[in-house]
Amino acid sequence: MSKNRSVAAVLAGALCLVTAGCAGSSNGTASDKASVSASGSGYPVTVTNCGQTETFAKAPGRVVVMNGGSVAEVSTLLALGLGDRIVANEQTYGMSEVAGRAKAIKALPAGDIELNDAGDIPSETMLSLRPDFVLSVTAYGFDAQNGFATRRQLRTVGANSYVSPQGCDDDPSRMTISDSYTLLRDMGKIFDVSARAEQLIAASEKSIAAVSAKVKGEKKSKVMVLFAGTSMDNDTFEWVAAKGIFNDILAKAGGTNVFESASRTVFADLSKEKVAATDVDALVVLGAGSPDPTAYAKQLLKEFPQWPAAKNNTYTVLSDSIYLGPSNDLAVDRIARMLHPDAF
Template sequence: MTLRSHALPAALTLALALALTGCGADVADDKPSAADSAKDRPVTVENCGRKVTYDRVPERVVTNDVGITEIMFALGLEDHMAGYVMGDDRGDLEDIPWKGGYDRVERLSDKEINRELVLDAGADMVFAGWNYGFGEGNGFTPAALKKVGVDSYVLTESCRNGGDGKARGVMSPLEALYTDLDNLGKVFHVEDRATALIAKFRKQVADAQADLPAAGDRPTVFLYDAGEDKPFTSGRYAGPHDIITKAGGDHVMKDLEDSWTTVGWESVVERDPEVIVINDYGDTTAEQKRKFLKSYPPLRNVSAVRNDRIFVLDYVDLVESPRNPAAIATLADYLKGVRETNREHGG
């Protein structure tokens, strides 16, 4: 009698395996992938001097304001956003590198961000900043959000410094941008994207600085944001400081240990800037701001006004955002022209 083998033919074995797979019996598929495991791995970063831990990758982030929103877009994190809050005075959002982000992510409001809006959106994280959405006056703070189960990340440009809690800024503005990109790269497990973006921005800034003059040949520059009785401007910790200095200018308010703050016109007159950069946003247009500067009697003899050296940048160029490096290049071109004119006239 011939003995029959219990081993199945190879073809039948393969057919059974395929049938089981089709019925959902593939045991390997039940194991979490490396990407899924990463999402469940807590990540701790330092944010405004505090260690903050995120238990898993945020999936429904609400951002406040244009620069913050575009940081998320630049990192390719649109799929992790529930929406953004942004005023309708933040400039042209059409001809920009991150137009696709605005097409894909919902604008939740053009008013002030608040807890109810965040909860209605089902947010698991809010990315905002002090005076960029967060503030004790309206009760909208990271601590208040934590009580209702929503994480926060605070824009580094807005970090508070000093004992009174009013002054803001703890590092160079561009380093603040790079810090946020690096931190968020870790939180969302897109470190490679963050590293590549930081390298790209550093090169963009280095290229803009390729032929900058020595310190003594740099035009002095004042940033005018708004205000008639007193001007609202930038100290050394807001975006304009690095944009001005790395573009080849000498920031006249570099001694202010703050980000955005108010000064007196007398200090502007005393420092006699050769160039004034206008922050274009709000109900008052850039042209209206220019007309005010040109007609305001105390500024009559200020060099920038007398020589009509008034340059305009958009709000998003000047607050912490991925547009900062391009703004440096744009201003560098303008200041180069100022230097050349000065040399022609023996200035």
């Protein structure tokens, strides 16, 4: 799996939600790649997604959630109260900013599936699950060349399919909090729980607006965002965030990405010299899949004592809330309190 594809997976999330008050969201507009329309209320519901039309005669009841390195899709379904529709879920981080979320994800059926070399559900296994709805982080998850069931194959066995926002072109560099809302809103319409989706979106928007109002006018802190586990024993730092939903979250929290110009894609590979020479006011360590992200953050601050972040011990660790998914408001709040504690 390419680095770009792994990134899309991690983002999509899409990472998200088990409780109503914790939903992260969007401005309410549909993405240019996916839109949902219904004939009046109820079914059928028609979805145009990545250039394909999917028609739902009823709410899906046998849902398969592909891995893709994300938890956005499964968390969105849980936030909408749809966990009982899932027959196989391959998404997990083992940690979350939302109380009970990681436990709820772990309790879902995994389908006793042997994943392929790409870490996801192979074609024959997918079809044997008899799904009526399959969620993928990116279009990669429906690519026959990579050993996956195509959207056409799924349709022949009665299964609809869906690629998450910004996943059609496998380019999460344009992703914003709005895409989290699009995912919520689309799932709400497909499963006929739009009222619930709108409630989550409204709560997230209200929370983010309140935080942004508190830090308005404050000096923008320069923040470094990177995955825990990036080696400090060589001359490069991989997986340093540069673009995407991270920057939207930082902006709303009163910060800016200090390495935004370091790459045209979501993540950058940086030399140790460049990292050392940059004034980093605060550190956000992404803990998805890492055994001890807090220890890594402390080690990093010790490695670069010249940073303002090290001098002030300014860091936080996040898992799912900073990616695509319904809990982006939690990331905004956590980061804002780290950057501007006097505003709260």
